[in-house]
Amino acid sequence: MDKKTSLIKMNQRNHPLRIGIIGMGGFAGAHHSAIYELEKRNLAKLLCTCDIHPENFKKQIQELNMEKRGVKIFNNYINMLDEFKDILQMVTIPAPIHLHAEMHRECVNRKLPVYLEKPPTLDYFELLQMIETEKKAIKNTNVGFNYIVQDLRQDLKRRIIQGEFGEIKKITFTGLWPRYPSYFKRSQWAGRLIIDNKIVLDSCFGNALSHFIHNILFWCGKKNLFSWDPVKIVHAELYRAHQIQSTDTVFVSASTENVRDIRIILTHACAKKTPDIEKIYCSDAEIVFEGNKSNNGKTFAESTIEWKDGKIERKQQENQNLVISNIQRYIDYLSGKENRPLTKIDDCIPFVMFNDLIYIAAEDIACIPEQYLEYIDAGEGEKFIAIKNIESIAEEFIERKKFPSEQKIPWAHKGGVAKNTDITRLNTVIQSLVEKAQN
Numbered sequence: 001m002d003k004k005t006s007l008i009k010m011n012q013r014n015h016p017l018r019i020g021i022i023g024m025g026g027f028a029g030a031h032h033s034a035i036y037e038l039e040k041r042n043l044a045k046l047l048c049t050c051d052i053h054p055e056n057f058k059k060q061i062q063e064l065n066m067e068k069r070g071v072k073i074f075n076n077y078i079n080m081l082d083e084f085k086d087i088l089q090m091v092t093i094p095a096p097i098h099l100h101a102e103m104h105r106e107c108v109n110r111k112l113p114v115y116l117e118k119p120p121t122l123d124y125f126e127l128l129q130m131i132e133t134e135k136k137a138i139k140n141t142n143v144g145f146n147y148i149v150q151d152l153r154q155d156l157k158r159r160i161i162q163g164e165f166g167e168i169k170k171i172t173f174t175g176l177w178p179r180y181p182s183y184f185k186r187s188q189w190a191g192r193l194i195i196d197n198k199i200v201l202d203s204c205f206g207n208a209l210s211h212f213i214h215n216i217l218f219w220c221g222k223k224n225l226f227s228w229d230p231v232k233i234v235h236a237e238l239y240r241a242h243q244i245q246s247t248d249t250v251f252v253s254a255s256t257e258n259v260r261d262i263r264i265i266l267t268h269a270c271a272k273k274t275p276d277i278e279k280i281y282c283s284d285a286e287i288v289f290e291g292n293k294s295n296n297g298k299t300f301a302e303s304t305i306e307w308k309d310g311k312i313e314r315k316q317q318e319n320q321n322l323v324i325s326n327i328q329r330y331i332d333y334l335s336g337k338e339n340r341p342l343t344k345i346d347d348c349i350p351f352v353m354f355n356d357l358i359y360i361a362a363e364d365i366a367c368i369p370e371q372y373l374e375y376i377d378a379g380e381g382e383k384f385i386a387i388k389n390i391e392s393i394a395e396e397f398i399e400r401k402k403f404p405s406e407q408k409i410p411w412a413h414k415g416g417v418a419k420n421t422d423i424t425r426l427n428t429v430i431q432s433l434v435e436k437a438q439n
């Protein structure tokens with residue numbers, strides 16, 4: 001029986017979907033827990049998994065009852081795919097970003113549907129190759145950006161498209177997410193621009209906070225619910241406080257086809273996390289959307305709409321575990337209950353283009369000298385590296401669109417601008433950034 005027929009039959013008989021996971025540690029741990037939970041609900045069945053170091057996961061193997069569940073463990077993902085290709089109905093790829101393209105291709109070539117962790121890649125030209133590969137896929141790949149699944153978000157997007165709030169004039173986002181120095185030591189590719197001659201571009205923008213960039217482009221897309229608006233012009237200043245090759249602090253203003261004023265500040269060089277608030281300023285209302293508001297151990301999506309006439313509308317919706325919701329939503333697509341995945345690979349063109357243009361615009365990643373940094377003990381045995389006064393510098397940027405160089409901050413370095421047509425300069429710019437980082 002071919003793969004498509006087996007998926008249809010699964011739907012008819014309500015059989016659990018047969019899954020393999022590439023990776024066991026890091027975020028792959030969240031995939032394992034989510035799929036174990038779906039297995040308990042009889043929606044999924046994990047047949048196999050792999051890691052380059054499976055010996056490191058004895059505790060996890062025990063805790064997740066893998067032996068009893070009959071999960072076969074490999075140390076090489078190709079061997080796993082070859083042995084299980086005829087019976088698997090889906091593979092999840094929560095593996096390092098620069099390996100996504102090759103892993104996606106190996107799955108597609110074996111007619112295996114893929115749930116790929118975000119971002120698909122951070123290299124625009126590799127993304128174009130992945131889109132080519134995807135043409136051969138028997139079912140569209142889903143890219144696991146966490147928040148598109150939220151009903152409250154989708155309902156609000158429908159209302160924006162219908163023009164209920166007027167034109168979007170501006171969108172802002174502040175993401176101060178502290179990370180210990182050890183975050184960048186957890187894997188060889190963390191905080192890298194390039195590894196093994198491959199573009200990685202791991203950063204707060206491309207990795208941990210990428211969800212919010214994808215969300216902003218989602219609000220801007222006018223064509224239909226599942227549309228993401230391409231960026232046209234990007235102004236950026238990039239900095240590093242941690243000892244990494246890439247950037248950990250990004251100030252960016254941009255315009256897309258539909259929205260002229262987008263302001264984003266992201267950093268891992270801070271000591272206190274800000275709430276993840278997407279602010280959408282429309283001609284008739286201001287919208288505050290918080291996708292991950294926590295209260296009493298639960299998390300919520302919350303939207304507050306403040307109309308120009310003073311009327312206020314507030315809605316809340318409890319989040320289930322977002323990884324489970326996203327994987328379950330992909331299973332619904334594979335079994336024919338939904339007609340498309342939430343984010344397809346080609347839906348990521350605007351995000352990946354935006355990511356790459358910040359480097360092309362800035363052309364430099366300025367190091368913040370020691371005297372402007374502070375080391376803050378959060379009582380967890382390691383100290384946060386924080387840029388002094390980052391909160392007020394970020395606020396000034398969001399409120400008045402003044403980059404650090406325009407605020408005359410002593411460590412600031414004037415950035416630059418890039419248009420989407422400048423994407424052709426990606427490799428040259430990244431090569432030059434790598435050389436500068438070595439000096």
Ligand SMILES: NC(=O)c1ccc[n+]([C@@H]2O[C@H](COP(=O)([O-])OP(=O)(O)OC[C@H]3O[C@@H](n4cnc5c(N)ncnc54)[C@H](O)[C@@H]3O)[C@@H](O)[C@H]2O)c1
Nearest residue numbers: 023024025026027028051052077094095096117118119187
């Ligand atoms: N959706 C989210 O909220 C979220 C959160 C964190 C990370 N992520 C994404 O998850 C992915 C993995 O990130 P991470 O930080 O966990 O990475 P990681 O470097 O910790 O790798 C995850 C696991 O993959 C294994 N691995 C590496 N190479 C492999 C190979 N060739 N074959 C099999 N296994 C291999 C590693 O040993 C590790 O156990 C990334 O795409 C990241 O952006 C998503």
